[in-house]
Amino acid sequence: MADLGNFTKTRVESFSDAVFAIVVTLLVFEVKFPHIENAGNQAVWNGIVSTFPKLISWIISFLTVCVFWMNHHRLFDMFRRIDGGLFWANNIVLMFISLIPFPTLVIGDYPYSSVATFFYGICLATASTAIIILRLYVRGHKDLLRPEISLKAFNQGTWLSVIYGVLFYLLGAGAGWFSTYLAFGIYFFIAVYFIFPGAMRTK
Amino acid sequence: MADLGNFTKTRVESFSDAVFAIVVTLLVFEVKFPHIENAGNQAVWNGIVSTFPKLISWIISFLTVCVFWMNHHRLFDMFRRIDGGLFWANNIVLMFISLIPFPTLVIGDYPYSSVATFFYGICLATASTAIIILRLYVRGHKDLLRPEISLKAFNQGTWLSVIYGVLFYLLGAGAGWFSTYLAFGIYFFIAVYFIFPGAMRTK
Amino acid sequence: MADLGNFTKTRVESFSDAVFAIVVTLLVFEVKFPHIENAGNQAVWNGIVSTFPKLISWIISFLTVCVFWMNHHRLFDMFRRIDGGLFWANNIVLMFISLIPFPTLVIGDYPYSSVATFFYGICLATASTAIIILRLYVRGHKDLLRPEISLKAFNQGTWLSVIYGVLFYLLGAGAGWFSTYLAFGIYFFIAVYFIFPGAMRTK
Amino acid sequence: MADLGNFTKTRVESFSDAVFAIVVTLLVFEVKFPHIENAGNQAVWNGIVSTFPKLISWIISFLTVCVFWMNHHRLFDMFRRIDGGLFWANNIVLMFISLIPFPTLVIGDYPYSSVATFFYGICLATASTAIIILRLYVRGHKDLLRPEISLKAFNQGTWLSVIYGVLFYLLGAGAGWFSTYLAFGIYFFIAVYFIFPGAMRTK
Numbered sequence: 001m002a003d004l005g006n007f008t009k010t011r012v013e014s015f016s017d018a019v020f021a022i023v024v025t026l027l028v029f030e031v032k033f034p035h036i037e038n039a040g041n042q043a044v045w046n047g048i049v050s051t052f053p054k055l056i057s058w059i060i061s062f063l064t065v066c067v068f069w070m071n072h073h074r075l076f077d078m079f080r081r082i083d084g085g086l087f088w089a090n091n092i093v094l095m096f097i098s099l100i101p102f103p104t105l106v107i108g109d110y111p112y113s114s115v116a117t118f119f120y121g122i123c124l125a126t127a128s129t130a131i132i133i134l135r136l137y138v139r140g141h142k143d144l145l146r147p148e149i150s151l152k153a154f155n156q157g158t159w160l161s162v163i164y165g166v167l168f169y170l171l172g173a174g175a176g177w178f179s180t181y182l183a184f185g186i187y188f189f190i191a192v193y194f195i196f197p198g199a200m201r202t203k
Numbered sequence: 204m205a206d207l208g209n210f211t212k213t214r215v216e217s218f219s220d221a222v223f224a225i226v227v228t229l230l231v232f233e234v235k236f237p238h239i240e241n242a243g244n245q246a247v248w249n250g251i252v253s254t255f256p257k258l259i260s261w262i263i264s265f266l267t268v269c270v271f272w273m274n275h276h277r278l279f280d281m282f283r284r285i286d287g288g289l290f291w292a293n294n295i296v297l298m299f300i301s302l303i304p305f306p307t308l309v310i311g312d313y314p315y316s317s318v319a320t321f322f323y324g325i326c327l328a329t330a331s332t333a334i335i336i337l338r339l340y341v342r343g344h345k346d347l348l349r350p351e352i353s354l355k356a357f358n359q360g361t362w363l364s365v366i367y368g369v370l371f372y373l374l375g376a377g378a379g380w381f382s383t384y385l386a387f388g389i390y391f392f393i394a395v396y397f398i399f400p401g402a403m404r405t406k
Numbered sequence: 407m408a409d410l411g412n413f414t415k416t417r418v419e420s421f422s423d424a425v426f427a428i429v430v431t432l433l434v435f436e437v438k439f440p441h442i443e444n445a446g447n448q449a450v451w452n453g454i455v456s457t458f459p460k461l462i463s464w465i466i467s468f469l470t471v472c473v474f475w476m477n478h479h480r481l482f483d484m485f486r487r488i489d490g491g492l493f494w495a496n497n498i499v500l501m502f503i504s505l506i507p508f509p510t511l512v513i514g515d516y517p518y519s520s521v522a523t524f525f526y527g528i529c530l531a532t533a534s535t536a537i538i539i540l541r542l543y544v545r546g547h548k549d550l551l552r553p554e555i556s557l558k559a560f561n562q563g564t565w566l567s568v569i570y571g572v573l574f575y576l577l578g579a580g581a582g583w584f585s586t587y588l589a590f591g592i593y594f595f596i597a598v599y600f601i602f603p604g605a606m607r608t609k
Numbered sequence: 610m611a612d613l614g615n616f617t618k619t620r621v622e623s624f625s626d627a628v629f630a631i632v633v634t635l636l637v638f639e640v641k642f643p644h645i646e647n648a649g650n651q652a653v654w655n656g657i658v659s660t661f662p663k664l665i666s667w668i669i670s671f672l673t674v675c676v677f678w679m680n681h682h683r684l685f686d687m688f689r690r691i692d693g694g695l696f697w698a699n700n701i702v703l704m705f706i707s708l709i710p711f712p713t714l715v716i717g718d719y720p721y722s723s724v725a726t727f728f729y730g731i732c733l734a735t736a737s738t739a740i741i742i743l744r745l746y747v748r749g750h751k752d753l754l755r756p757e758i759s760l761k762a763f764n765q766g767t768w769l770s771v772i773y774g775v776l777f778y779l780l781g782a783g784a785g786w787f788s789t790y791l792a793f794g795i796y797f798f799i800a801v802y803f804i805f806p807g808a809m810r811t812k
Binding site: 508515520 | 627629631636638640648650653654656657660672679682804
């Protein structure tokens with residue numbers, strides 16, 4: 001019990017990986033198929049078509065959670081060890097990641113509602129803010145970083161998180177009041193932007 | 204089959220980690236969004252507002268399961284090997300941990316019901332009692348502990364589990380009969396108390 | 407691609423562990439709380455009481471899946487490598503393990519129905535039969551066993567699986583036609599029997 | 610941050626394994642038991658019988674996801690490292706794998722609908738197409754392959770994926786317009802075909 005403030009890094013990483021994997025896989029279970037009385041081909045087809053907004057919000061959230069997982073993976077690669085503060089900062093991040101299926105359900109059910117797209121953006125901006133708080137905690141406890149990590153690059157990564165993680169999601173949240181199509185477009189852009197190799201991959 | 208009574212420690216740990224990760228991630232799926240006929244902005248907003256008690260009980264349970272995971276992690280770090288008795292004591296702990304989404308659903312749906320807050324506290328006190336039984340089993344089988352672990356510190360940790368794990372949850376369960384706000388406050392306090400570095404982290 | 411017929415043992419084990427962990431954790435989500443119009447203390451209490459049959463079937467199934475996991479763990483400890491046949495035999499075992507939440511839901515909802523308790527027993531006997539088929543496959547491919555494993559002990563274990571895994575569950579399935587209480591008792595006994603250290607732990 | 614474009618292979622593999630394990634285990638939760646007013650033996654029996662189409666689609670999808678997992682396992686065994694492009698190609702594969710419970714639910718609910726069986730086949734063909742895109746990406750980045758892997762065998766595997774993964778599922782999707790029994794038969798055949806040792810196991 002000498003290392004009361006320390007955690008096994010691999011167990012915290014695999015716990016986090018499990019949370020990301022469960023969130024990403026369960027997203028599709030919010031895509032509910034409508035109950036059809038007369039199960040004719042036309043009715044089943046209409047049922048499938050009626051789930052399209054849910055499938056689109058599922059794709060956006062799936063890619064978004066993958067981007068968060070990628071950033072989490074990259075961030076934890078920089079850490080040398082995990083203390084109590086970093087453990088709890090990570091738990092708060094995971095809490096907001098695990099919330100994502102809830103706003104996904106809301107925009108899938110009410111895709112034309114500005115409130116729904118606003119709520120979605122706020123939830124994702126909150127998850128990004130939790131990552132920034134974790135980064136600021138590590139900045140104040142530099143011994144948690146592996147010695148070869150440049151502090152300047154780490155701080156730059158924190159600023160990129162503020163821009164791509166918080167500002168862009170707030171932009172999407174605001175855009176929903178003019179057009180929910182525009183909000184969906186911004187959320188999709190944020191997720192897809194990080195797929196292409198040229199992008200700065202440090203949200 | 205010579206080591207009939209023994210289990211691979213890493214497999215039991217990763218099985219336990221998976222159970223904790225699944226419980227913690229699935230908690231949000233109990234936050235159901237109400238069905239809205241007329242999906243106007245006001246109605247969607249009211250829908251989101253109506254889920255606030257569920258979101259609060261989700262946050263409390265999320266942090267509570269994280270505290271249980273932290274304690275489980277610390278406890279198993281002290282073990283040298285896992286025998287049949289410890290394996291089953293751990294399964295009983297996991298059983299009550301996996302129950303947590305159920306009382307969480309009940310307090311989220313009926314936040315002003317003393318019975319609901321009482322039931323929640325009893326369930327968490329039961330989970331803590333299962334951890335104490337596991338600790339008492341190990342106390343009676345000292346060869347399961349790593350040799351460098353002080354038995355005095357281990358027993359002290361068991362007493363702290365009785366106080367913070369059982370008595371505090373029973374206090375919350377009792378407080379619910381006077382005020383469900385007070386009960387929520389106590390449950391939130393127990394979870395958050397363990398986040399701060401000064402606290403004795405040995406429930 | 408030279409070892410086309412072989413699989414990484416640790417990946418198959420951790421895949422299996424994940425399936426067991428998910429099944430065991432999701433069992434509680436079949437314990438649905440009834441919708442209550444007037445959320446008074448008496449009504450919430452009645453709601454909790456009404457879930458007792460579901461909680462009992464949850465406990466039985468939780469312990470049962472833990473026993474299956476324990477046996478799976480012990481069985482795979484005896485294997486040296488995993489070929490294509492063993493991989494698929496294991497998938498069939500996992501398929502019937504993953505079915506368990508379904509009959510659990512049925513006995514939880516209809517605890518006084520002989521058909522429900524019969525169906526539950528048949529499902530568990532089928533899962534045990536899948537384990538026996540896996541064991542017979544390994545018996546026919548002895549090079550899959552670690553060299554220090556005694557073939558006699560392995561065959562003895564297969565017979566114990568027939569008795570405790572298949573015959574006892576069929577006994578429970580049959581007993582349900584006389585008394586569903588008796589069937590519940592037998593299912594509970596099979597699960598709990600394996601907890602005590604004296605029992606032959608080789609289903 | 611020098612290896613910005615690289616990912617820890619084991620973490621990506623265990624993330625993928627977790628997604629496969631969750632999908633395969635959650636399939637059974639789409640098998641909903643009908644609500645029965647009068648819980649007599651006959652009614653419960655009829656309820657169980659009414660779930661048979663769902664149980665059959667569950668078995669087909671369970672085996673199908675296992676085949677996909679097997680191919681994923683084999684494919685990733687050939688990789689030396691994982692770059693950004695392969696990471697995202699894998700995420701797209703996992704996205705379509707995680708979609709499988711949705712068309713499974715649709716064919717389970719509407720087993721006699723040509724549209725439902727068509728939709729099921731299209732979804733599985735899309736998942737296979739995602740694997741082919743991943744394979745083509747790796748073909749264009751040969752340094753991702755382990756040096757001992759023959760490029761000729763790898764390309765042959767890609768062609769087999771086109772035939773067994775895409776063409777056969779499209780065949781099933783088309784067959785559903787003549788007979789949904791025939792479509793179910795083809796989907797079952799594709800899954801079972803890969804179980805037998807003689808088959809070319811490289812979808």
